[in-house]
Amino acid sequence: MRIGMIGCGNIAAQYLASFPLLPDVELVAVADLDPERARAVAAEHEGVRALTVDELLVDEAVDTVLNLTIPAAHAEIDLRAIAAGKNVYSEKPFAVDTADGAAVLAAAEQRGVLVGSAPDTVLGTGTQTARAVIDAGRIGTPVAATATMLTPGHERWHPNPDFYYTPGGGPLLDMGPYYIHALVTLLGPVSAVIGAGSRSRDEREIGSGPRAGQRIPVSIDTHITGVLVHASGALSTLVMSFDAVATSARPIEVHGTEGSLAVPDPNRFEGEVSLHSLGGEGWTDVPVSAGYVEAGRGIGLQDMAVRGSDLRASGRLGQHALEVMNAVLASSVSGARIEIASTVERPEAVPLQDLRTAATA
Incomplete structure (x- = not known):
């Protein structure tokens, strides 16, 4: 291609x-x-x-x-x-x-x-290994998930952060695609959402580069919380913020009737997956068992070249995530639950394979 x-x-x-x-x-x-x-x-x-x-x-x-x-x-x-x-x-x-x-x-x-x-990070070993655990029934029936991304704001490091604080920017549209693509990969499509939003201040100070010290306006909410109702019945709680300092929460956790699963950062291709089984003695690491090994941005193009119309990082998935995000933002203004019109199949799981042999997948 x-x-x-x-x-x-x-x-x-x-x-x-x-x-x-x-x-x-x-x-x-x-x-x-x-x-x-x-x-x-x-x-x-x-x-x-x-x-x-x-x-x-x-x-x-x-x-x-x-x-x-x-x-x-x-x-x-x-x-x-x-x-x-x-x-x-x-x-x-x-x-x-x-x-x-x-x-x-x-x-x-x-x-x-x-x-x-994009994002095609969900095709890496982190999210795919977590999916393999769910698909094998090791957490029982999934009932809930949390997805958390908290930072103090990109203006601290980005030399031209203006667009992050205008319509079309913000923590949800910027980082939400990673988390929502992962949640759909793990739990399936979203059928409805409820959202709420806030902002901590109306100006931000650029912290680096030639414009350091310059103040820029904020015209959007910079802390967004959403409840995603999956078609399966599972509920995901999404927190995306440019207003907080840090968190000790795992980026994504999935909870089922038989166990809980800690999922690595969906902005990365790899990462540690941990499982806490019902009646178990605590969290245990899950060996890598699925996904493209040592993948980087662009593996979605390789997948597209090999699989054609069955590509996993599809526009339909991107559009579904977009509708979900905009519905959360609309709900945060209206206070109403919003039904999601689009749907999408969970992308086919990625067997464990080395990137160099991806053409044989």
Whole structure:
């Protein structure tokens, strides 16, 4: 699968590090609104051409567009790529507006192209090993989960954090995709949500870079709590915050009638999985038993290249997560329970396999 990457910002470096390890994926072109950034990437990678965005979208050597633009541009770029007959794979969130995400899926279906969506971290050994424990019945019937992400805010380290504090940003749309993709992978789709939100202050001070000390406005809620009602009946409690200092909670915990499961950070591909069985003597580590070993960002593209329309990091999963997040935000304003219109199957489990042999999966 020949990739044209649009967007050469910070996240691009992680994809660039993965491409040499993906046996069925080849980067052939890059583009960025800043032509110098695209030329710098091309100069460091043999066989990669620097193009304008317009040129890349119609380039015959590109069959899949990797969309690493800012979230507000995800749907626009995806729709243009689909119109040109390209597959698309978008960074998270799938879009900002739920209707825009739905339009991308509809256009792709009409054009007959594939749509993938980050995060693909759920394909790594951390989340997949936890799923294997659940699927084996080792916690009995899952009844509840918690998903917790607490930080004091990205302005402490990001030199240009403005977009995190405007509509389309915030802790939920920024970090929520990792947690919701993982929860759906573990427990299945979400059928309804209830949400609440708050913000601790109306300004933030940039803590690093040339703008250090500059104050920026906050126009969104920066602490979001949601209850996700899964179609299975399980209830997940989601806490996403830019207002807190730290937490000792595991990023995700899943509780069942026969045991509780501690799941590693869904923003990472690997991590320790622990199980506390009913009647057991405490938490015990679970050996790695599933997922892509030593995976990095871009393994979703490899999975897409090999599996085609059965890709696991699918646009349908990205769209479902987007609808869930926007419904939580809407509920936090209205106070009402909101039903989720979309649904999605749990992506097929990933057997334990080395990244270098992913093409044989």
